[in-house]
Amino acid sequence: MRLGMMLGYSGGFMQAVEEVVAGEAAGLDLAVVPEAYSFDAVSQLGFVAARTSSIQLMSGIMQLYTRTPSLLAMTAAGLDYVSGGRFWLGLGASGPQVIEGFHGVPYDAPVGRMREVVDICRLVWRREPSVYAGKYYRLPLPDGQGTGLGKPLKMINHPVRPRVPIVIAAIGPRNVAQAAEIAEGWQPLFFIPELAGQVWGESLARGEARRDPELGPLDVSVSVPFAITDDPEPLLERHRAMLALYIGGMGARGRNFSNDLVRRYGYEREASLIQDLFLGGRRAEAAAAVPSALIRDTSLVGPLDHIERRLAAYAAAGVTTLLAAPLASSADERLAALGTLRALTERVAVPQN
Numbered sequence: 001m002r003l004g005m006m007l008g009y010s011g012g013f014m015q016a017v018e019e020v021v022a023g024e025a026a027g028l029d030l031a032v033v034p035e036a037y038s039f040d041a042v043s044q045l046g047f048v049a050a051r052t053s054s055i056q057l058m059s060g061i062m063q064l065y066t067r068t069p070s071l072l073a074m075t076a077a078g079l080d081y082v083s084g085g086r087f088w089l090g091l092g093a094s095g096p097q098v099i100e101g102f103h104g105v106p107y108d109a110p111v112g113r114m115r116e117v118v119d120i121c122r123l124v125w126r127r128e129p130s131v132y133a134g135k136y137y138r139l140p141l142p143d144g145q146g147t148g149l150g151k152p153l154k155m156i157n158h159p160v161r162p163r164v165p166i167v168i169a170a171i172g173p174r175n176v177a178q179a180a181e182i183a184e185g186w187q188p189l190f191f192i193p194e195l196a197g198q199v200w201g202e203s204l205a206r207g208e209a210r211r212d213p214e215l216g217p218l219d220v221s222v223s224v225p226f227a228i229t230d231d232p233e234p235l236l237e238r239h240r241a242m243l244a245l246y247i248g249g250m251g252a253r254g255r256n257f258s259n260d261l262v263r264r265y266g267y268e269r270e271a272s273l274i275q276d277l278f279l280g281g282r283r284a285e286a287a288a289a290v291p292s293a294l295i296r297d298t299s300l301v302g303p304l305d306h307i308e309r310r311l312a313a314y315a316a317a318g319v320t321t322l323l324a325a326p327l328a329s330s331a332d333e334r335l336a337a338l339g340t341l342r343a344l345t346e347r348v349a350v351p352q353n
Helices: 013-027 041-051 071-083 096-101 110-125 173-184 193-209 237-247 257-264 268-279 283-288 293-296 304-317 332-347
Strands: 002-006 030-033 054-060 085-093 166-169 183-189 217-230 299-302 321-326
Touching: 002 054, 002 217, 002 332, 013 030, 013 041, 013 071, 013 321, 013 332, 030 173, 041 054, 041 166, 071 110, 085 110, 085 183, 096 183, 110 173, 166 173, 173 183, 173 193, 173 257, 193 304, 217 304, 217 332, 237 257, 237 283, 237 293, 237 321, 257 268, 268 299, 268 304, 299 304, 321 332
Parallel strands: 002 030, 002 321, 030 054, 054 085, 085 166, 166 183, 183 217, 217 299, 217 321
Antiparallel strands: none
C-alpha cells in the first residue's frame, strides 16, 4: 500500500514542503497538491518537484472545465518533465458552485467531457497530430467555427513518458464506472471500506470489465485524517466540521454530491438534517448532527490496534494508496506519525486485482 500526504489548501505551504522533503527521506511515496479555488496546483507542484527527487507527485485535483484538454496534457507533460517522470495527473469534475460561480464556465456533461479529455491528453502525449472529433471537443475547430485557420499540430517536445498516469476523482455511479475503465487510478471521497462494495462495487466491476489491460490494476487512493491516540474524540472535531461542510454546504439542494454519497451509505435522514441546518446558517448544529459512526468510519484515528484493524479493512476493500493527513500539532510529531503508519502499511497485504 502506497503512503502519501495531502498538502493543505491554504497557508503554511513552505512548511508543508519541508515536511514533504523530510517525508521523502523517511519513505513517503506520494505528495498531493490540491486545487480548489485557492492557489493553483501547478506552480506549487513545480516547486515541490524542485525540492524532491524520488517521491511521486499528484494534482488533487485539477478541475475538468478550467483548462482546455490540450493545456491539461501540456501541463501534465511539463510537470512530468521537471519531476523526472514522477507526476500523476489527478482530474475531477468539481461541482457547479465552483465551476460556474468561480470560473464562469457552464457545468455540463461531466462524464462525457472526462472521457474526451483523457482521450485528448493521451493523444497529445503520444505526439500525434491534434485531430479529434468528439461530442464536446473538436480538434481542430470544424469549418464554420473560429477563423477556419486551425491546423492539426503535435507537441513540440517529447514527453518523458508517452502516458502520464491519470487519477480520476469520482463518487457517482457513472463517473466511478468510467474511472475504473479509462484511468490508472480512482480517488473516492469519504471512503468507508465496509460499505464500499455496496455503494461502488457494481460500478467498479462494470468499468473494470471494459478496462484496457495495458492500464494495469486500478490504483484506489483514499484520503483520511490520521492519528494514533487513546483519546480520538477531540482530534476528530475538525473532521466532523469538514463532513458538515461537505454534506451540508458543498452544493445546493438536490445537487450536492457528498450529500448523495452519505445517503447511499444509509444516512438519508441525517443528510437531510445536516443540509437543512447548514444552509440555514446553523453550522455548529449541523456539525453536531454528523453521526459519530460516519466520523469514525471515514477516519483513521484511534489506538494502535484500531489503526491496524482499519488498515486491514482498507486493504480488503481494495485500497492501494492511503493519503494520510496527520492530526499531530507539530511537524516532528506529524513526521513521526507518518513513520509509524509507513511501518504499519508495509505489513498490510493488498489484494491484487
